[in-house]
Amino acid sequence: MHNKLPAGFYRGTDVVAIARNLLGKQLNTCFGDDYTAGIIVETEAYCGATDRACHAFGDKRTARTEVMYATGGVAYVYFVYGLHHLFNIVTNKEGAADAVLIRAIEPVAGLEVMQARRGVAENDKRLTGGPARLTQALGITVADNKTSLTGDKIWLSEGRYYPGNEIVATTRIGVDYAGTDALLPWRFFIRGNNYVSK
DNA sequence: TAGGTGATCTTG
DNA sequence: AAGATCACCTAT
Numbered sequence: 109m110h111n112k113l114p115a116g117f118y119r120g121t122d123v124v125a126i127a128r129n130l131l132g133k134q135l136n137t138c139f140g141d142d143y144t145a146g147i148i149v150e151t152e153a154y155c156g157a158t159d160r161a162c163h164a165f166g167d168k169r170t171a172r173t174e175v176m177y178a179t180g181g182v183a184y185v186y187f188v189y190g191l192h193h194l195f196n197i198v199t200n201k202e203g204a205a206d207a208v209l210i211r212a213i214e215p216v217a218g219l220e221v222m223q224a225r226r227g228v229a230e231n232d233k234r235l236t237g238g239p240a241r242l243t244q245a246l247g248i249t250v251a252d253n254k255t256s257l258t259g260d261k262i263w264l265s266e267g268r269y270y271p272g273n274e275i276v277a278t279t280r281i282g283v284d285y286a287g288t289d290a291l292l293p294w295r296f297f298i299r300g301n302n303y304v305s306k
Numbered sequence: 307t308a309g310g311t312g313a314t315c316t317t318g
Numbered sequence: 319a320a321g322a323t324c325a326c327c328t329a330t
Contacts, residue, residue, distance in 0.1 A: 152325070160318095161325070172314065190311020192326050209325055240326050250313095282325050285318055 111266040115258050118180030123199050123206035127153035128296045130197070131275060134267035135213055137246040138260060142221045144246050146213030146236050147267045150297040150304045152280045154196070156205025161286035164205030175254050176205035183262055185243070185253040192240035193249050197257065197264075211239045211281075211295075212303045213246075216267075222246070237303035274299045281305065 113133065120126050128151075136145040156164035156176060163186075164173040175184045176198055184196040184207050196207040213236045215222055220230075222245040228234050236242045243249070248262065255262050277293040284290055297304040 154325075163325080170315075186325090187313060188311095188324055189326050190313080190324095192311095194325065196325085211325085234327090238327075280325070285324085287318095 112258065113264040113266070115181045117264075118197065118199050118257065119201060120180070121200055121204070123155050123208060124153045124294055126197075126199050127151040127208045127294065128275065128277075130208055130210070130264075131296055131298055132268045132270045134216065134265045135210065135242075135246070135262075136217075136265060137248060137262050139247045142218060142247065144215075144218030144221050146215045146217075146242065146246070148210055148212075149214050149301040150210075150212035151295070152209040152211060153294040153296075154207050154209065155294075156207075159286070159292075160289040161280060161283035161292075162205065162207075167205065173205060176207050177203055178254070180206075181257050183248070183252050183255045183257060185248060185250050187250050188240075193243045194239045195243045195246075195248050195252075209239060210242060212237045212297070212301075212305060213242045214301060214303045215245070233302050238305055270298055 130151050133148050154162040156162050164176045179202045180199040182198045196209050198207050200206040215236045236245045276299050278295045280295045
C-alpha cells in the first residue's frame with residue numbers, strides 16, 4: 109500500500125509517545141492473497157528497563173523477550189493463556205526493550221476475510237476489538253514474531269487523524285502484578301470508538 | 307464469573 | 319522437573 113510508515117517512525121526513544129501516535133495509523137497484513145487492514149484505536153506502552161509490567165523488566169533476556177531488544181520496527185508476537193496470540197510493535201534503538209501492544213483496531217479492508225477467520229459478523233465489535241481478536245482477524249501468529257514492519261506482510265500506513273481531545277489515557281489492563289507501575293497512564297484509546305475494550 | 311489451554315519461567 | 323503464572327476470550 110501507499111504511505112507505508114518508514115523505519116524511522118519506530119526508532120524514537122519515547123515509547124509512550126509512540127503508543128499515543130500510533131492511534132489512527134492503519135495496520136495492514138497480506139498473507140497469500142488475503143489483504144486485511146484496520147485503524148489502530150487502542151494501544152499500550154511497555155518500557156523494558158524500568159517497567160515492572162514489561163516482559164523485559166530489568167533487562168531480562170530470555171528466548172521470548174529477545175526480540176524486544178531489536179532495533180524498532182519489528183513485530184513482537186507471543187502466545188498466552190494457551191490460545192491467544194498478541195501483537196506488539198518493537199520501538200527504540202537496539203538494546204532498549206520497548207514495545208507497544210496493539211489492543212484494538214477498527215476494520216477497514218478485507219472484512220470478509222476477517223469474518224471468516226473470526227467467525228463473527230462484520231459489524232460485531234468482537235471482530236477486531238481486543239488484542240487477541242485483532243491478531244486472529246489479521247491472521248497474525250507467533251510465526252510472525254520478528255517480522256519487519258517495513259516489509260510486505262505486516263506494515264503500517266497513514267490512516268486517520270484524531271485530534272488530541274479524542275484521545276484518552278488510562279492505566280493498562282491486566283497488569284495488576286506490576287505494583288505501582290500498574291498505575292501508569294500508558295494505555296491510549298479513541299474516545300467513544302466502538303472497538304475499544306471496556 | 308469461571309474455565310480453558312499451553313508456552314514460559316520458577317519464593318511474581 | 320513439576321507447578322504456578324499469564325499484556326485474554328467465550329460461554330454460562
